[in-house]
Amino acid sequence: xxxxxxxxxxxxxxxxxxxxxxxxxxxxxxxxxxxxxxxxxxxxxxxxxxxxxxxxxxxxxxxxxxxxxxxxxxxxxxxxxxxxxxxxxxxxxxxxxxxxxxxxxxxxxxxxxxxxxxxxxxxxxxxxxxxxxxxxxxxxxxxxxxxxxxxxxxxxxxxxxxxxxxxxxxxxxxxxxxxxxxxxxxxxxxxxxxxxxxxxxxxxxxxxxxxxxxxxxxxxxxxxxxxxxxxxxxxxxxxxxxxxxxxxxxxxxxxxxxxxxxxxxxxxxxxxxxxxxxxxxxxxxxxxxxxxxxxxxxxxxxxxxxxxxxxxxxxxxxxxxxxxxxxxxxxxxxxxxxxxxxxxxxxxxxxxxxxxxxxxxxxxxxxxxxxx
Ligand SMILES: [Zn+2]
Numbered sequence: 001x002x003x004x005x006x007x008x009x010x011x012x013x014x015x016x017x018x019x020x021x022x023x024x025x026x027x028x029x030x031x032x033x034x035x036x037x038x039x040x041x042x043x044x045x046x047x048x049x050x051x052x053x054x055x056x057x058x059x060x061x062x063x064x065x066x067x068x069x070x071x072x073x074x075x076x077x078x079x080x081x082x083x084x085x086x087x088x089x090x091x092x093x094x095x096x097x098x099x100x101x102x103x104x105x106x107x108x109x110x111x112x113x114x115x116x117x118x119x120x121x122x123x124x125x126x127x128x129x130x131x132x133x134x135x136x137x138x139x140x141x142x143x144x145x146x147x148x149x150x151x152x153x154x155x156x157x158x159x160x161x162x163x164x165x166x167x168x169x170x171x172x173x174x175x176x177x178x179x180x181x182x183x184x185x186x187x188x189x190x191x192x193x194x195x196x197x198x199x200x201x202x203x204x205x206x207x208x209x210x211x212x213x214x215x216x217x218x219x220x221x222x223x224x225x226x227x228x229x230x231x232x233x234x235x236x237x238x239x240x241x242x243x244x245x246x247x248x249x250x251x252x253x254x255x256x257x258x259x260x261x262x263x264x265x266x267x268x269x270x271x272x273x274x275x276x277x278x279x280x281x282x283x284x285x286x287x288x289x290x291x292x293x294x295x296x297x298x299x300x301x302x303x304x305x306x307x308x309x310x311x312x313x314x315x316x317x318x319x320x321x322x323x324x325x326x327x328x329x330x331x332x333x334x335x336x337x338x339x340x341x342x343x344x345x346x347x348x349x350x351x352x353x354x355x356x357x358x359x360x361x362x363x364x365x366x367x368x369x370x371x372x
Contacts, residue, residue, distance in 0.1 A: 008085070008103050008110045008134070011333065015045075016112065016136075020105050021085035023052075025112050028336040035087065037114025038098035039064050039179060042338045052080075054089045056125065057097015059216040060179060076125065092116035093127030094290050095180030096217055102130050110134040111304060115337075117289065118296040119151050122187045123180075123222050129303035136333065137301060139311040140291040141269050142319035148269070148293045154286050155192035158185070159200075161265060161284055162243050166201040171239040171259035175282070176267040178209045178247040180290050183217050183224060185245055185267055190225035202241025205230045207255075209247050230258070251282065269293070301328075313337040 009016045015027030023033040030047030037043050038053075039061040046065065053061055055073035062071060074080055076099065079088045084106075089099035094115040101112040111132040118127050158174065165172045176182050186204055193200050204227045206214060211229045218224055230244060239259040250256065251264060264282040269289025271277055277285035292300060297319065301309055309330040311320050316332035323330035 008105055008108060009112070009136070011335075015335070018085060018103060021082040021087065021103070023082060025101055026114065026337070035101055036061065036099075037092065037101060037112065038095055040095070040115065042336065043114060052087075054091075054097045054099040056220060057095075057099070059220045060096055060213060063212060063216050064179075076128075090130050091125035091128050093118065093121060093124060096124045096183070096220060096222060098124060100128075100130055102132065108133050110136070111306075112136045113138055113300075115140070115291055116300070117292050118300065119148065121151070121184055121290070122191055123183045123217060123224075127300070129300060131303075131305050133306060134308045134310070135301060135304045135306035136310045136312060137297065138291065138337070139297065139314035139316045139319050141289065141293055142297055142311065142315035144294045146269060146272055146293045147295060148272075148289060149287055151188060151288065152192065154267075154288045155188040156196075158189055158265070158267070158286055159192055159196075159198070161263070162189070163201050165263045166241055169240045169261060171262040172243045173251075173256060173259065173262050173264045174243060174245050174267060175248045175251050175265065176245065176288075177290075178207070179213050181267060181288070182206070182210045182245050182247070183214060183222070184290065185288070186214070186227060187222070187224055189243065200225075200243075202238075202243070203228060205233060205242050205244045207244070207246035207250055209250075210245055251280070 009018055009025065014024060014029045014031050016025040023035055024031045025035050026037050026043040027034050027045050030045060032049045034048040034051050036051055036053040039057055044061060044064060051069060051071045053073060055075050058073050074089050076089055076091055079086055086104040088102045090102060092098040092100045092114050094117055098114060100114060103110045109132040111130045113136060115138050116127050120126060162172045174185060176185050204225060206227045206229055208229060208231060211227065214224055214227055244259060265284035265286055266280055266282050267286040267288040269291055271285030271287045307329060309323060309328060310333040312333045312335045320330040320332050
């Protein structure tokens with residue numbers, strides 16, 4: 001009997017390709033068929049002929065694709081046979097609709113994590129470990145120094161900062177990535193106030209890049225407190241009461257002058273590192289990430305029971321070395337995913353730098369030496 005000798009996914013110049021099903025996973029260039037983990041731009045390429053993604057993420061993906069893009073969806077856990085591959089999507093806990101992609105072929109199971117986190121998030125389904133033979137994991141914060149405080153404690157800090165600003169006559173300008181982080185911030189602050197039975201100091205306002213995504217979340221059934229676009233606020237608005245949520249790219253622009261005296265803050269995993277807040281020239285930094293931290297990364301890898309781990313985007317070499325020293329078959333895999341870079345930095349003006357690892361080498365698979 002002929003045994004399939006091709007690995008389930010191969011790295012190509014277009015992205016991760018599944019030959020047995022003739023589709024790509026999160027391609028970075030337009031392809032015929034794309035299976036998508038989530039709607040952040042480094043995972044959702046424009047111009048593909050056909051997309052498959054989790055139903056919960058349909059509205060946000062639709063908002064980011066061409067009007068006539070062909071998009072099919074699957075419920076979490078719902079199987080679909082594509083060619084010789086059984087495919088299913090499982091919650092990744094990263095943003096609304098984010099999914100891990102499970103691929104099964106001839107008894108072998110591969111899982112592509114996309115971006116993920118383990119902490120609870122009221123705006124999306126929680127991460128579920130998926131047992132597999134091969135796990136392709138993000139590694140954005142793959143160093144032991146990255147450990148997240150509990151989200152509840154961070155939301156309490158944000159609420160206290162907002163109250164303090166109000167008491168001192170300053171508007172509160174809070175920066176976070178417009179898809180996912182902004183909605184998590186808005187929902188989290190409101191929930192924390194509700195649970196501590198304290199009232200919000202004032203109303204929540206949003207930058208124009210964020211409010212349409214809030215609407216996508218609401219239309220998908222996610223509960224968010226009322227928010228108003230800054231441009232639609234009353235002319236007599238007292239901004240010292242307001243929490244204004246905006247993407248990081250708005251920081252330092254003339255747009256911020258309309259609020260008068262203000263305090264600025266970033267919410268990002270990078271705020272864990274001393275000096276980042278100062279470099280970003282903000283008054284406060286809140287450590288809140290939609291990516292897995294170091295202990296979470298190790299726990300997630302362990303929970304899959306995977307024999308082989310490929311680490312993409314982030315501190316891949318350090319994490320691979322750590323895992324290898326503990327007897328696991330862990331390797332790095334170059335991709336064009338950017339992780340949380342776009343949450344804390346302005347978008348790059350130039351296309352991403354050339355890859356340091358060639359992309360035309362197939363990922364070693366079940367039949368390759370390293371796998372055993
Ligand atoms: Zn992402």
